[in-house]
Amino acid sequence: MRHFAVELEELNQAILEMGALVESTIHCSVQALVDRDERMALRVIEDENRINQMELDVDARVTRLLALNQPVAGDLRLLIMALKINTDLERMGDLAVNIAERAISLSKVPPVKPLIDTPRMASLVEDMLHRSLDSFVKRDAALAAKVLPADDEVDSLRDRIYSELLEVMQLNPTVVPAAIHLMFVARNLERIADHTTNIAEDVIFLVRGIDVRHHATENKV
Amino acid sequence: MRHFAVELEELNQAILEMGALVESTIHCSVQALVDRDERMALRVIEDENRINQMELDVDARVTRLLALNQPVAGDLRLLIMALKINTDLERMGDLAVNIAERAISLSKVPPVKPLIDTPRMASLVEDMLHRSLDSFVKRDAALAAKVLPADDEVDSLRDRIYSELLEVMQLNPTVVPAAIHLMFVARNLERIADHTTNIAEDVIFLVRGIDVRHHATENKV
Numbered sequence: 502m503r504h505f506a507v508e509l510e511e512l513n514q515a516i517l518e519m520g521a522l523v524e525s526t527i528h529c530s531v532q533a534l535v536d537r538d539e540r541m542a543l544r545v546i547e548d549e550n551r552i553n554q555m556e557l558d559v560d561a562r563v564t565r566l567l568a569l570n571q572p573v574a575g576d577l578r579l580l581i582m583a584l585k586i587n588t589d590l591e592r593m594g595d596l597a598v599n600i601a602e603r604a605i606s607l608s609k610v611p612p613v614k615p616l617i618d619t620p621r622m623a624s625l626v627e628d629m630l631h632r633s634l635d636s637f638v639k640r641d642a643a644l645a646a647k648v649l650p651a652d653d654e655v656d657s658l659r660d661r662i663y664s665e666l667l668e669v670m671q672l673n674p675t676v677v678p679a680a681i682h683l684m685f686v687a688r689n690l691e692r693i694a695d696h697t698t699n700i701a702e703d704v705i706f707l708v709r710g711i712d713v714r715h716h717a718t719e720n721k722v
Numbered sequence: 723m724r725h726f727a728v729e730l731e732e733l734n735q736a737i738l739e740m741g742a743l744v745e746s747t748i749h750c751s752v753q754a755l756v757d758r759d760e761r762m763a764l765r766v767i768e769d770e771n772r773i774n775q776m777e778l779d780v781d782a783r784v785t786r787l788l789a790l791n792q793p794v795a796g797d798l799r800l801l802i803m804a805l806k807i808n809t810d811l812e813r814m815g816d817l818a819v820n821i822a823e824r825a826i827s828l829s830k831v832p833p834v835k836p837l838i839d840t841p842r843m844a845s846l847v848e849d850m851l852h853r854s855l856d857s858f859v860k861r862d863a864a865l866a867a868k869v870l871p872a873d874d875e876v877d878s879l880r881d882r883i884y885s886e887l888l889e890v891m892q893l894n895p896t897v898v899p900a901a902i903h904l905m906f907v908a909r910n911l912e913r914i915a916d917h918t919t920n921i922a923e924d925v926i927f928l929v930r931g932i933d934v935r936h937h938a939t940e941n942k943v
Contacts, residue, residue, distance in 0.1 A: 553936035564802060571792045581785060584805055667899060674892045681888065684902065685909070715774035
């Protein structure tokens with residue numbers, strides 16, 4: 502049996518590598534949308550396989566570490582959080598693929614309007630993900646806590662995008678299909694922000710042993 | 723320390739109870755939509771708190787069982803699957819709340835068209851969830867495997883709903899807001915089906931020790 506600490510560090514690295522790929526995937530999916538770049542969108546879709554493999558790898562590492570050791574306290578929390586962060590990252594990868602698919606559909610129709618606040622919403626979401634992963638690397642609960650309020654900002658940007666798109670569609674029915682795609686892109690970005698929030702909450706739990714989901718009271722392991 | 727087997731059985735029961743509540747929540751959210759019943763929709767929204775508390779409870783049970791025992795093989799798999807199924811169920815509860823919120827919005831505007839295939843899609847999704855929870859109760863991988871193909875049927879129903887709604891919107895721009903709500907309802911039902919598929923895959927892993935996600939090769943614990 503290899504040393505537990507070494508394997509934990511490898512797990513940590515595997516999560517960070519997966520996080521970096523998911524970050525780049527989200528960035529490229531939105532870039533493909535803005536630049537109407539079908540090839541970039543296709544690369545995002547191809548990356549999904551790598552992300553899925555990484556998810557299986559992280560789960561297998563956690564299962565092995567739980568089976569061969571008796572981790573307690575902080576180490577046990579890390580393993581449980583690894584499973585959760587893994588699920589969140591994989592799901593963000595799926596959402597980026599959905600954005601990329603919509604970018605391809607949108608690249609085939611005339612651009613009806615600037616993309617409203619979509620790029621701004623995307624850069625806010627990317628920043629949230631970057632900071633939540635950073636808080637995981639540094640095991641910094643204060644940094645993680647700072648990610649949470651941005652979720653409200655994302656939600657209000659999404660609401661603004663929705664109402665602008667509704668207006669556009671009602672004025673000009675021919676743009677309905679394109680507007681629907683943009684609406685789902687906003688929805689996907691909002692979901693990515695939710696998963697980012699999950700990661701930040703997990704980091705807080707990891708560091709402080711306090712479950713902040715659903716405004717839970719202290720819930721120490 | 724209480725007997726491990728007793729605590730495992732209690733965990734099992736907690737998951738089933740949560741599953742039953744999520745099932746009824748999904749059913750009521752769609753019923754509220756069909757009957758334009760705002761009160762029923764509000765009850766769904768209230769139930770979210772109970773589901774969230776159940777999620778925290780299941781996580782706490784798993785963490786305690788992992789910390790105080792050294793589960794291996796089947797028991798370890800059960801605990802890891804419990805964490806995953808827990809996340810899926812909680813997320814389905816969120817999606818049901820979103821359907822209920824849209825049911826409230828829709829109950830305030832004139833019904834523009836029958837709800838197309840939405841009720842049919844919903845009953846298919848409810849059936850998937852029921853069977854996947856049943857396969858968990860019975861630890862029946864064959865039953866779980868039978869849930870998986872229904873996901874394709876759900877996806878094609880969603881595609882049909884999307885294109886019918888697109889057509890309706892382009893013919894009559896005044897129905898755009900209502901049609902958008904129905905589109906997101908279809909999207910939410912499709913996502914619920916995805917989570918149901920996750921549960922079925924988890925049951926297969928639990929029983930057979932084989933990870934069938936992403937068409938993974940055998941991945942025994």
